[in-house]
Amino acid sequence: MNGASARILVVEDEPKMASLIGDYLRAEGHEPQWIADGREVLPAMEAQPADLVLLDIMLPGMDGLAVCRALRERSDVPIVMLTARVEEADRLLGLDLGADDYICKTPFSPREIMARVRAILRRARRGLPPTPSPLQIDEAGWRASWRGVPLELTPVEFRLLKALAATPGRVFSRDSLLDRLHDDGRAVTDRAVDSHIKNLRRKLEAAAPGQDPIRSIYGVGYKLEL
Template sequence: MSPPSTTPLRRVLIVEDEPKLAAVVSDYLKAAAFETRIVGDGRHVVDAVKADKPDLVLLDLMLPGRDGLDVCRALRAFSDVPIVMMTAKVEEIDRLIGLELGADDYICKPFSPREVVARVKAILRRSQRSDTAAAEAQSSDAGLVINEERYTASFNDQLLDLTPVEFRLLKTLAAAPGRVFSRDQLLDNLYTDHRVVTDRTVDSHIKNLRRKLDAASPEQELIRSIYGVGYKLEL
């Protein structure tokens, strides 16, 4: 008989105020070898994430105490944990608002619990690939240092005040200096449900990231636009 696996189970925090639905999703995730915790009140989510450090958060949009969008905003103030919003509100404006606040994906109710499990696995695989690529680009001779554990980045010893999305964007570009990334490729590393995010979203984040890098190195243009293609980081 082979020895039991010592690989720790991935943890999913389920934020859902419908007990039956939360229990069903939890059962399916446990059957797929995930650990789960259920929180039914929006006011308790931040403390749960800080205490448990889950690998992913399934976040209902309509919650008692504190709505999902506000919770997402609060989580993104200190954590880059993947967030999947669960909602019956399918209007595009709600989807855009959620993604702009830092959600990684959306799943609309009613949904199949199997679909939730598949989506969770896909996002965690993508997150792991992104982390691996970024780990290879922790620092460079040109003065860029990315610290994933502390979730900080600095250039020329000057700390960059980045949002979570800007941090992921810089991390992606820094994984391959000189490589031209298309907007779609950048979106794939920023959001999972890239179909509801426009090219202008990437351009807006690039603009903000450029401004912060320029403040640390006014004489050097680090992010260059390649007309009709995308962006690259030059170090």
């Protein structure tokens, strides 16, 4: 890896999604290479190794789980699984096979993918092994877990956590978070955000004592650090 630029292999059989991911990667200065067939991944890596692999599970030729297993037998390249599967068993299987992170594509969030890519590349440049995100959010199932522990969240708390997690490290003002609290247009004050943040922190602390990923930025708002 030279500087901030990285060569990233995008293994995805949906052309529109692959193109969109490629556009985001190029915008951040990276060099994406697109492959649509799982059987082509190992030859591509042997010809020109990548710094990171974004790997879909549902692929023609050779599925993503088999590709992940084969890659891990040959390389320690960081692997981020991309999949529409939301079941915990599927996620854990990918991680057990050697994936470094796992992102659900339903709904699809290029910003979340870029945030995970940045975090993994930072660790790789420091010589640290990539680690899966401690926060897992299943938007389709309205479930979240922190450090592997399920979080019992209210709908408002779930929306708030999802908003913060969409762009880790970004500072969100109270007003911007306020817009995400309710979907029925009710009038609430910005202090409602503080109250829900307090409840979120309490539940995160209960799941992993001594760890609080939510940072208060005085006079501005909040950010999530993963």
